[in-house]
Amino acid sequence: MITAGDLEALRLTLMLAAASTAVLLLLGTPLAWWLARTQRRGKFVVEALVALPLVLPPTVLGFYLLLLLGAKGPLGGLLSSLGLRPLAFTFGGLVIGSVVYSLPFVVQPIQDAFVRVGPRPLEVAATLGAGPLDRFFTVALPLARPGLLTGAVLGFAHTLGEFGVVLMIGGNIPGETRVASIAIYDHVEALDYGGAHGLSLLLLGLSFTLLVAVYGLNRRVRVMRA
Template structure:
């Protein structure tokens, strides 16, 4: 029981940190994708969308290689005096960022595209500089998109399994998340505990999605 609570706490922490990082990276990325005229932009879009179709174990495998002592990221971490990132919480965060990236970037890109250039030009003629107008016009107008992005990023990270299994291992108190805890319970035929955790995840996901759809509907009513 205590183990399950710890796993639950780690899951929430992982999802929260991942969501914050994704919003920080995803916003400029989505902005660039929405505005850029670069002809090879579709290549970037393809790479970002890959986790949508790639089996999580494939993504997890490559991440494991990259995060390990001989990998690009793990090696860099070691060279900077750290340790390899495979089987650590930091490693999980990095993996989750890749895994949930499309769920944050796509809603943001869509909302930025839909809002269009016109209001930003108006803001420019009203003396607002580029950063000013992004925060005073684009961010408030794109609020439904930010909400969708944050909730989808968060919920999707909570639900990840394959990637975590590959790069996080199953270290209680460090990298054991709730989806893996469920798997462990089922493996040991502890169906009662599995039921509990599964129900909690089901309810949480339902509530999060309900919040997105409900709030976005309110916003769109305000807007129409």
């Protein structure tokens, strides 16, 4: 019921989710930190921007990303003129798309966690001789761990289910951009419901397991604190 092509699609999906999550944590954590700590008045504009993928149809996002990354787009054109491949219809392009698409799912839990930590532990650390970076890594990050974990898992799980953005900027190139959700769509198009079932069940099980893990872990953290 599950073909070699399906497995290839699944492998690609997991790789995409892992790569996107890594990028999201690297970019999202500093962004969340800034949002949690800044006193600037323009903050809410950035917050709205980060939340935009929550309400925008993925196809809209994908469309603009396609324009940006395609051979004639500003970024794609720049890459082309440098003798590189434009990013549209490549795995790298998919990672960029996923990062934008899943950004709120990662940034918001981490931002909430930083807000909950509050300024006090950082002030204590400062009076004990810790500089700003030291405070961030030895106090803020460990105390925000539940939020980081939630953000990572939500980002990963959300990328697993991505469809619209991938369709717009990735297309359907086996081994490069044909992820599981696209493969399922293909199966249904071809009236191969058995194939669609196989992959769908796999994705369903994977997502559910991930979410159970994250909620379970967060509950344990809370119980430990009580």
